[in-house]
Amino acid sequence: MTDLHGEFAASRFFHEARMDRRSADALVGLSAGLIADGAINQQEAEFLHSWIKNNLANLEDPVINILYRRLSDMLQDGVLDDEESAELLAMLNSFAGLNLAQPKPTLKEFAASNDLPLCNPAPELIWNNRxxxxxxxxxxxxxxxxxxxxxxxxxxxxxxxxxxxxxxxxxxxxxxxxxxxxxxxxxxxxxxxxxxxxxxxxxxxxxxxxxxxx
Missing domain, CATH: 3.40.50.10190 (BRCT domain)
Incomplete structure (x- = not known):
């Protein structure tokens, strides 16, 4: 239904930031579930790609956009090979805030920071006048x-x-x-x-x- 007069957007029940947060939280939970067995296959990768496309296409979140683009690149040829599967597993562990050695969500106040924004490969650091x-x-x-x-x-x-x-x-x-x-x-x-x-x-x-x- 089209909200022609902005009535839905003006409603006290509508809060875009809260909806975005809820969508991102759902993706964290989905990612944690997919990698719970320590592996991710072609079908799971395609499902995740489709879910992000259908649910988060308009979410202005740069890190989720990076995840979506990398996943799209992996599936471009229609095959998720072993190397891509391992890379995606590590990526989703990072996104979900999990540890590869102990893949369970943490309730601690602090967790490892998400590394998806990082340059890959990491650049050489120059100190002088930088x-x-x-x-x-x-x-x-x-x-x-x-x-x-x-x-x-x-x-x-x-x-x-x-x-x-x-x-x-x-x-x-x-x-x-x-x-x-x-x-x-x-x-x-x-x-x-x-x-x-x-x-x-x-x-x-x-x-x-x-x-x-x-």
Missing amino acids: TFVFTGVMAYGPRKVCQDLVAERGGIIGGSVSKKIHYLVIGSVGNEQWRHSSYGTKIIKALELRESGVPISIISEKHWQQNIFS
């Missing part, structure tokens, strides 16, 4: 300590995400919201810039640590 912005909770320590390590190597610390920054570092301790479509404005802004062609790299704290201490 601008870094941090988001999320860093496992290494307080954000100020992490920023000082970058500054010591000639890097510049930015306050917000813009076309002028080079790296967005996502702390490895993500809050619970990151598993339910609320990834924080910094991540969303960086994804939008990257999609528009801006050469901004989104990296994990793990990759940052590997480079900072190499």
Whole structure:
């Protein structure tokens, strides 16, 4: 039914953000169910692709869009091979906030951050005169300590995400919201810039640590 006069949208029962959150939550649960046995086959992948297409096509969530595009690429030739199946399994574990070694949803306040926004492959880090912005909770320590390590190597610390920054570092301790479509404005802004062609790299704290201490 078409809401010609905006009556449904104006109703107190209608809340777009809440509906988007509910849809994203449903996808998290669906992903957890599909990978519960530690594997994902062609039929399951096709079902997931169809479900996202039918239910989340208009959901403006950059991470879910990444998941949908990667899944579309895998199924483009009509065959989900073993390598793609393994990649999809890891991707859905990440999306659902699960651990590969213990694939069960967690009720803890903090969980591993979703790694779908990350650049793949991870880029080489250049420190001198490159601008870094941090988001999320860093496992290494307080954000100020992490920023000082970058500054010591000639890097510049930015306050917000813009076309002028080079790296967005996502702390490895993500809050619970990151598993339910609320990834924080910094991540969303960086994804939008990257999609528009801006050469901004989104990296994990793990990759940052590997480079900072190499």
